[in-house]
Amino acid sequence: MSTETIQELTRRQYQAGFVTAVEADTLPPGLNEDVIRLISEKKGEPEFLLEWRLKAYRHWLTLREPRWQSVRYNPIDYQAIRYYSAPKQKPRLDSLDEVDPEILRTYEKLGIPLEEQKRLQNVAVDAVFDSVSVATTFKDKLAKAGVIFCSFSEAVREHPELIKRYLGSVVPYSDNFFAALNSAVFSDGSFCYVPKGVRCPMELSTYFRINAAETGQFERTLIVADEGSHVSYLEGCTAPMRDTNQLHAAVVELVALDGATIKYSTVQNWYPGDAEGRGGIYNFVTKRGIAHHRAKISWTQVETGSAITWKYPSVILKGDDSVGEFYSVALTNHRQQADTGTKMVHLGRNSRSTIVSKGISAGHGQNTYRGLVKVLKSAEGARNYTQCDSLLLGSKCGAHTLPYIEVKNASAQVEHEASTSKIGEDQLFYCQQRGISREDAVSMIVNGFCRQVFKELPMEFAVEAQKLLGVSLEGSVG
């Protein structure tokens, strides 16, 4: 890599790094039972939810932060975080005209024009600003199909029976350290319910934005696809540039009942910190789905942001003939670290899973694939195929592949393959010889490397992901 290209690389700016001046209703930093009661009270929650939060908090107190991961970070002071921050503007809005124009402008800057959604794109958006959902579009059209798509708080008020039934059914509050913390303090998120046999008429989408300083974002997403239904859900994330690290500990739960299909796509572009590794988001997220008979859950993720990405979107293949998929592109540049992968737990007969993971490391980035494929006794005829490829751009980065394969049924067929490589001089030479510039050749090869994953993304996201990857890698190979 030549010196200019390195300099070019370090000059690159994070483009979503501005701060919006919105008056916010924030709690002082710190966490105790009173804070939790206050959050619950502010949101007007029913008794069962407060009880659940408190149980989660008490359990969290007994847990210790995990240490087995391959990512390194300074200790987090959980008492220095503000656990609630909401843009000041109430009451709850019904139309976009009432949303604080500052916030709307924020989303516009990010390329998510909420106002234009109605006319231009066939995507329903739930926008979450700091911890609170500020706007949800296309509600009426969805309601006609019987689809419920709203903020989590609204769902708690309007559909408490669904929340009570499914909240914590996939990721119990006792699941892990960060899931317990989230369960205690989550402030909002998205909720989606697709009724029996309904094919959701449009893509659903949530945009998460961290704005206020010193806050943590703890949102919770719950998607329930009833029997035979189909839904595709997109998630995007950005945050301002700051010198300090901010914690993002979300929980996503997917429930795919018999014959249902859930496709969950993420383009994660939280602020990654600067070239020296100052600031950036700690993205410690628990994502898990449960697939019943003949159900299918498909995770697709493009992880380009965050100082640290540490998550394993998982599928519990509970039903017979259920299908789990995981497609991932993780890019680490500068001092970013990623420890990501998936867990596929096979319980049902003839359950199948596919894992395709593409890791790209540049600069001082450290990229770890960690995945578990577990075939239990009951999973007769289970099938897994795993492919992990790593691409190294530069001599100071790292790529690690740590699969765990546990097989307890002889009829299972499990395969894991991994390779690590760099872009070959001969490949570049071949392109350059045909008049393609070095830069374009690199971008072409990287895109080709990720194609298997990109083709799983919905159209709008695929374009965005390719652009994001192009920008993130600009000049990183030469």
Place this chain on the structure above:
Amino acid sequence: MSAGLQHYLDVAQRFQAEQAETAPLWLRALREEGLAQLSRQGFPTPRHEDWKYTDVAPIVSRGFAPVGAGRSVDLKARVEQLALPGPRLVFVDGRHSPELSSLEGLYEGVTVKSLRVAVREDAEALEAVLGRRARAEAHPFTALNAALLEEGAFVQVRPGAVAPSPVQLFFLASGAGAAPVLASPRIVVVAGENSEAALVELYAGVEGGASFTNAVTEVVLGDNARLHHYKLQAEPDAAFHLASLHARLSRDSSLTSHAFALGGALARNEVYSVFAGEGGECVLNGLYVGHGTQHLDNRTDLDHAVPRCTSRELYKGVLDDRARGTFHGRVLVRQDAQRTDASQTNRNLLLSEEALVDTRPQLEILADDVKCAHGAAVGRLDEQALFYLRARGIPRAEAERLLTYAFASEVVGAVKLEPLRARVEQLLAGRLPGGARREVGA
């Protein structure tokens, strides 16, 4: 502290007190360090990442202890039955047995001594390497071995010597006596520049008493040295066996390790190999064949610390009945280890509904100009291949046997040492399904 750990600490303390007067200072220091490390680390539990799939509680709780000298059991027949022709050192229950050993025909460029003799005669050469590769602070069972360090072998290959025949170290558990027996052999191999040699470690036993072998092997290869290391572990099904091989490869040297794990109720074989000079080459082959309720564990670690080294790793498992196999292999490519070429493969064949496999092939890569790949697979016999054979009149049991043998033969076939390959094939034949398993294995 658990009662189990306390027992081993007591055993080691007693041993060290008895030996305090006769042992040289440096050896005492090594033993004391081992004891201190064991006491500090304790025994691992499945909560340790490195011991996630293997629980050593049955070993810890059983209170194994070394046997005193002077016990004589007639094992000549057993030794003759299993040993390969050629020079050999034989150890019974961890103690060197001169009457069963014979160094006749040993190539002049190779020196083989029991560790006890080497401590007296070659103190300087031994002190320079003993405990340097296998560090007590890195491993609780290495610490236990160090704390009880007394017996084993010291093998030196003179620079430039090319030994035509292998050196054989035969460790036998006698099965005599009621008390559970602990053997802690330590093997040290120093191969000089431009030398080539082969070493066979054979572990076997006589059915009966409980035994626990906790072996540690240290290998130091000089520039351009070649060592072929073979380990055949065919202990009784009730035995416990933990062993580790620690190797350091200098410039252009080559280590080929073949590890066969056939016996043991709980057996774990570890290989740690570090490239210390450019141009090194390391081949790690392994085959583990389990039946009954055996638990066979394999742990390998390849450290590509310098550029331009090549490693090839192939581990295969065949698990029948309720046997459990685990594989955890790590390939670490350090930041400056450019031009590394590493491949790692683990394949497992499950022959019964109750058999289990856990596998963790790991690549950790910190350099960019490398070629690294790994793969792992778990499955059962191919129905179509079975059908093909049966359609040609081969009974199902025989067909299964053929296919299983074909699966295993990739590893067995890589053994260059003809008599050893025959021995492995013979032992294996008794293990494969539909075969005379009960005759030989029992």
